[in-house]
Structure formats: structure tokens, C-alpha cells
Amino acid sequence: MKPGTIRAWGWVHKWSSLVSTIFLLMLCITGLPLVFTHELDHILLGHDEQASVAADAPKLNLDQVLDVALSRHPGEVPAFMSFDEDRPVVNVTSVDPNGPPDKYTFQPIDQTTGEAAPLVAGHPVMEFILQLHTDMFLGLAGMLFLGAMGLLLVAALVSGVVLYAPFMRRLPFGTVRAKKAARTRWLDYHNLLGVVTVAWVLVVGVTGVVNTLAVPIIAYWKDTALKELTAAYDAPVSLTERSSLDAAVERAKLALPGK
Structure with a gap:
């Protein structure tokens, strides 16, 4: 690889990492407790024993x-x-x-009773973390911004892999030069952790970007595919005429067994 090419990839790697790091750190810190949302809500909000009993009722x-x-x-x-x-x-x-x-x-x-059930929301702390993780309280603009940071993460990963080969050409895979200067040791740790986790982080980054595009993707689906699906029902029956929901659900179960 030519020196100019290496410098170009190095520039991409450095700035894509620096610009996105603070936001990716926020996503990591908020994402970890969200993995255990159900368990944390169970601890923070307490357990409703009546719900367990009612679950077995007719x-x-x-x-x-x-x-x-x-x-x-x-x-x-x-x-x-x-x-x-x-x-x-x-x-x-x-x-x-x-x-x-x-x-x-x-x-x-x-x-089980036909009565109004209480609204269930997560603990305020978990709701705050979820909103911060999803869009930083900025709505669609926040989601798209985090999606852009995800793209920078992907750029940092790709450029890091490209740079890893020439830098580590003379060293065995995963080498950490422990007796060298601190800067060299940290560079080796950086390279080792990066190349070992690159596949997982790439999956997280790409899927995260897709998630941030959920709103425009669904809007596009509504304007295209859904519009075509509902075209046959432009003249629906009276709103007071309904078929059985139970029958419809049973037909759906038969069409998709095991779902």
C-alpha cells in the first residue's frame, strides 16, 4: 500500500473515531442497562403477585x-x-x-375480568435511559444524528481493518509489545481489541444505523407497499360490521403455525 493511501485511510480512521467516540460511549453506557430492562424494572418497580395469579384464570x-x-x-x-x-x-x-x-x-x-388494567410503564430511570439511547430527547432528528454517528463507526472499523495489515505485517497476530514505550503498548492493545471485536462491533453498528432509520422506512412502506395492500379495501363495509377477532386470529395461526 502506498504511503499516500495509508495516510488517507489514517485520516479517515482518526477523524471518524474522534467525532463519533463521545456519542458511541453514551450509547454503550446507556445500552448496557437496557439489555437488562426487564430485570431492572422488576427490581425497581417490584413484583405484582396478583398478575401471576390472574394469568392462570379463565x-x-x-x-x-x-x-x-x-x-x-x-x-x-x-x-x-x-x-x-x-x-x-x-x-x-x-x-x-x-x-x-x-x-x-x-x-x-x-x-380475566374485563376491567381496566393499570398502565404499565418502566421505571423513570429506565425510561430516561431508553429515551437518551434512542434519540437523545430530540425526536427523529436525534435518531438520524445517532445513525450518522453509527456510519462513522462503520467507517472507523473499515479503515482500522485496512490499516491493521501494513502496521502488523512484521508481527505475529495479536502481539502486545509489553516492554516497549507506553504509547506502543497502548497502540498494540488498541489493535488487538479492535481486530478481535471488529465483527461484533460491525454488526452492532450496522444494525444500529438501520434502527435509526425505522421511522422513515416505515413511512415509506406505508406510502408504497401498504397502500397497495389496502387498495382492495377502498370501499370497506360499514364500520359497525365486524367479523370475529378470535376467528381471524385462529386463521392467522393456521397460516403461520408455531408463531
């Missing part, structure tokens, strides 16, 4: 849950339904067809 079917939710907000129609993983709660989202299009009603319904 459950209302989805049609009954939906009827309960809509009876509390007459005139609204169902929009979404989701399910809590760790408690028997169905979350029903409904909307007034004559109201603002972006105004929704969210109701968590206890599937």
Missing part, C-alpha cells in the same frame, strides 16, 4: 374484550389491538371516525 375472548373497550367509548371504532407479554392484558386502541385522525383512545383491558 380469559375473555378477543371479541368480548373489544366489546368491553368500545362500550366505554360509544361511537369509536377499533384501530389496533396488542398484547402484554407478562400479564393477561389486551391493549385496545380505538378512534372516533368523525374526530381528528391522529387522536386515539388507548385502553388496557384485563382479559
Whole structure:
């Protein structure tokens, strides 16, 4: 490799690393506790024994849950339904067809009693860490900025691998020259840790960049693929006519066994 090429790659490696380091450090520090979000919330918020008992009780079917939710907000129609993983709660989202299009009603319904279930949120500390990790409290702009930092991380990794070969050509793989000057030792540690973890860090960086693009990707999907999928329903049936949710779920399970 020519000296000029090495200098160019060195410039890319140095500045892509320096610019992104502080933000990548923040992502690492906040990402570590987020790996254990469920366990930390369990410790910080306590454990609801009643939820464990209720999980084994007989459950209302989805049609009954939906009827309960809509009876509390007459005139609204169902929009979404989701399910809590760790408690028997169905979350029903409904909307007034004559109201603002972006105004929704969210109701968590206890599937064992039909009563309103308490909203479950993470501990404030964990919620703060999650928001900081996701977009630094800047919304989409923050997400895209962190995505740009992720691209710089990828550039730093690629340039580091390119530079590793000529610098380590005369040394065995993973050599740490412990008897050399401190600067040389730190360079060897840097090279060793970098080349050993490069595959894992590259996966984290690339997938992180993709995650920051989730909002524009989903928006594009809605404007293209989803629009085509819903074209056949441009003239839907009356909003008061609904098929059975339970039947629809069973058909979905048959189409995707094991899911």
C-alpha cells in the first residue's frame, strides 16, 4: 500500500473515531442497562403477585374484550389491538371516525375480568435511559444524528481493518509489545481489541444505523407497499360490521403455525 493511501485511510480512521467516540460511549453506557430492562424494572418497580395469579384464570375472548373497550367509548371504532407479554392484558386502541385522525383512545383491558388494567410503564430511570439511547430527547432528528454517528463507526472499523495489515505485517497476530514505550503498548492493545471485536462491533453498528432509520422506512412502506395492500379495501363495509377477532386470529395461526 502506498504511503499516500495509508495516510488517507489514517485520516479517515482518526477523524471518524474522534467525532463519533463521545456519542458511541453514551450509547454503550446507556445500552448496557437496557439489555437488562426487564430485570431492572422488576427490581425497581417490584413484583405484582396478583398478575401471576390472574394469568392462570379463565380469559375473555378477543371479541368480548373489544366489546368491553368500545362500550366505554360509544361511537369509536377499533384501530389496533396488542398484547402484554407478562400479564393477561389486551391493549385496545380505538378512534372516533368523525374526530381528528391522529387522536386515539388507548385502553388496557384485563382479559380475566374485563376491567381496566393499570398502565404499565418502566421505571423513570429506565425510561430516561431508553429515551437518551434512542434519540437523545430530540425526536427523529436525534435518531438520524445517532445513525450518522453509527456510519462513522462503520467507517472507523473499515479503515482500522485496512490499516491493521501494513502496521502488523512484521508481527505475529495479536502481539502486545509489553516492554516497549507506553504509547506502543497502548497502540498494540488498541489493535488487538479492535481486530478481535471488529465483527461484533460491525454488526452492532450496522444494525444500529438501520434502527435509526425505522421511522422513515416505515413511512415509506406505508406510502408504497401498504397502500397497495389496502387498495382492495377502498370501499370497506360499514364500520359497525365486524367479523370475529378470535376467528381471524385462529386463521392467522393456521397460516403461520408455531408463531
